[in-house]
Amino acid sequence: MTGGTLAARPAPSHNETASRYFEHSSAPRVNTDAVIVEALRAEYPELHITVVPQYENDLFGYAAAGHASIAAIDKEKDRLTWKTFLPPASRLGGQRGALVDFVKLGKYLLDWQGKEYVVCIADGRDGTMAYPQQTNQYILSGSIEASNKLLFESGAWNSELHSEIWVFDSGYWQKSAELWESVQKSNWDDVILETSMKRAIIADVENFFDSQETYERLKVAWKRGIIYYGPPGNGKTISIKAMMNALYKRDKPVPTLYVKTLASFAGPEYSINQIFSLARRTAPCYLVFEDLDSIVDDRVRSYFLNAVDGIQKNDGILMVGSTNHLDRLDPGIAKRPSRFDRKYLFPNPNTEEREKYMKYWQHKLSDNHDLDFPDKICPAVAKITAGFSFAYLQEAVVASLLAIARDKDGFSESVCLECMETHAKPTSGRTCDSETKRPYKGLYDWVWAVRQADEEDPDLENYILWREIKKQVRILKE
Numbered sequence: 001m002t003g004g005t006l007a008a009r010p011a012p013s014h015n016e017t018a019s020r021y022f023e024h025s026s027a028p029r030v031n032t033d034a035v036i037v038e039a040l041r042a043e044y045p046e047l048h049i050t051v052v053p054q055y056e057n058d059l060f061g062y063a064a065a066g067h068a069s070i071a072a073i074d075k076e077k078d079r080l081t082w083k084t085f086l087p088p089a090s091r092l093g094g095q096r097g098a099l100v101d102f103v104k105l106g107k108y109l110l111d112w113q114g115k116e117y118v119v120c121i122a123d124g125r126d127g128t129m130a131y132p133q134q135t136n137q138y139i140l141s142g143s144i145e146a147s148n149k150l151l152f153e154s155g156a157w158n159s160e161l162h163s164e165i166w167v168f169d170s171g172y173w174q175k176s177a178e179l180w181e182s183v184q185k186s187n188w189d190d191v192i193l194e195t196s197m198k199r200a201i202i203a204d205v206e207n208f209f210d211s212q213e214t215y216e217r218l219k220v221a222w223k224r225g226i227i228y229y230g231p232p233g234n235g236k237t238i239s240i241k242a243m244m245n246a247l248y249k250r251d252k253p254v255p256t257l258y259v260k261t262l263a264s265f266a267g268p269e270y271s272i273n274q275i276f277s278l279a280r281r282t283a284p285c286y287l288v289f290e291d292l293d294s295i296v297d298d299r300v301r302s303y304f305l306n307a308v309d310g311i312q313k314n315d316g317i318l319m320v321g322s323t324n325h326l327d328r329l330d331p332g333i334a335k336r337p338s339r340f341d342r343k344y345l346f347p348n349p350n351t352e353e354r355e356k357y358m359k360y361w362q363h364k365l366s367d368n369h370d371l372d373f374p375d376k377i378c379p380a381v382a383k384i385t386a387g388f389s390f391a392y393l394q395e396a397v398v399a400s401l402l403a404i405a406r407d408k409d410g411f412s413e414s415v416c417l418e419c420m421e422t423h424a425k426p427t428s429g430r431t432c433d434s435e436t437k438r439p440y441k442g443l444y445d446w447v448w449a450v451r452q453a454d455e456e457d458p459d460l461e462n463y464i465l466w467r468e469i470k471k472q473v474r475i476l477k478e
């Protein structure tokens with residue numbers, strides 16, 4: 001900056017920016033489409049114009065997937081873009097994010113199957129702030145048939161999924177590649193449940209999709225609803241994901257529609273309409289409502305029930321809802337047959353299941369040579385973790401692995417199994433060194449910390465547990 005030149009500049013008598021801004025803000029009706037279409041007609045009187053919302057039929061995505069080529073044809077001074085910093089999806093691997101241009105107004109030449117199209121893209125709105133901002137594409141071509149042909153093909157491509165799953169959020173169905181990837185890793189082998197319950201859960205869903213003819217023969221509507229309920233962290237979500245994966249692997253894959261929330265710019269009733277209209281179009285499909293009690297509240301209950309079994313057909317739709325609070329669900333949803341009439345409780349694991357879960361980890365870590373995971377750890381941990389959810393157990397294992405890594409990296413504070421106190425690990429000597437590879441030290445620390453943090457646990461119980469844990473760890477040592 002050259003010392004205050006700008007500050008010394010006299011203020012202009014007329015502030016063009018402010019007057020243009022206020023003029024723009026006081027318009028009786030804002031309608032970007034009307035403005036752009038009028039301008040394009042004047043600019044290209046010989047061409048036909050078609051307006052297409054980008055969220056419905058994204059020509060840029062279609063071109064990026066290799067179906068057409070597209071290049072900017074306007075000058076930089078005629079474009080309006082936002083420069084945004086996009087943080088990295090993860091800071092791991094040293095990624096630092098990127099600067100990205102969001103085009104608010106731009107003009108392109110699209111080449112598709114030997115034909116050229118001018119495509120103008122503009123961010124705008126119609127009406128008041130109550131309506132969301134919308135990005136539209138204005139397609140210009142020599143004939144309306146040529147535009148229709150392009151839009152039909154790109155529309156068909158856009159309406160399909162490409163390693164993605166439909167997720168309903170903020171009032172829209174959006175494609176999620178992230179959920180798709182996480183579902184690919186979900187597997188029934190990783191879900192520990194009481195054997196007959198696991199079998200029933202899987203059979204319920206698989207049989208439903210195998211039984212269209214049976215339902216038809218019995219003249220009953222081919223639709224079902226299932227509820228998974230119980231305390232947090234016991235496998236409702238991983239079961240849904242394992243089911244999704246299994247359904248995608250069927251000879252005729254069954255897609256999932258995943259609902260996160262009904263909240264939207266146009267109210268929950270609008271969301272319910274959007275959700276069920278895609279579900280009916282996609283059927284047979286698996287329609288998931290995670291945290292059903294928070295999705296369907298008093299306000300939308302009757303509207304939701306009407307969508308579930310009103311006059312419109314929901315054939316081929318299998319709904320699954322998860323909840324921690326079955327009691328908070330309206331009886332109209334939870335108790336009426338043909339709505340969500342199957343229910344499965346996912347309780348905290350019993351001793352046998354906790355032991356199984358530890359064995360699962362033992363197997364999972366079997367190729368880690370930094371670790372010594374003897375069989376006796378499994379029943380011992382199962383014994384001292386009554387009341388833990390699977391998710392808590394998982395935390396215990398992870399915490400113990402971190403403790404081992406810390407020891408390996410030269411940190412010296414840990415619980416000595418000889419004297420049961422925390423002290424510096426001797427650099428040479430018997431017990432502490434030889435125990436550094438054993439995960440139960442960390443497990444023990446963690447279990448004890450959780451017990452202490454549990455406010456409802458009276459001191460006496462804590463004391464008894466403390467002794468129990470000590471005893472168990474001693475047994476392990478022997």
Ligand SMILES: Nc1ncnc2c1ncn2[C@@H]1O[C@H](COP(=O)(O)OP(=O)(O)OP(=O)(O)O)[C@@H](O)[C@H]1O
Nearest residue numbers: 190191192231232233234235236237238390391394
């Ligand atoms: N039955 C189980 N078998 C194996 N691992 C489990 C099981 N239940 C939970 N876990 C572990 O705990 C984590 C959390 O489980 P999940 O998300 O399925 O819980 P949830 O029942 O959906 O809980 P919430 O009610 O809070 O949504 C899982 O990623 C998994 O590692």
Ligand SMILES: [Mg+2]
Nearest residue numbers: 236237238322
């Ligand atoms: Mg869950």
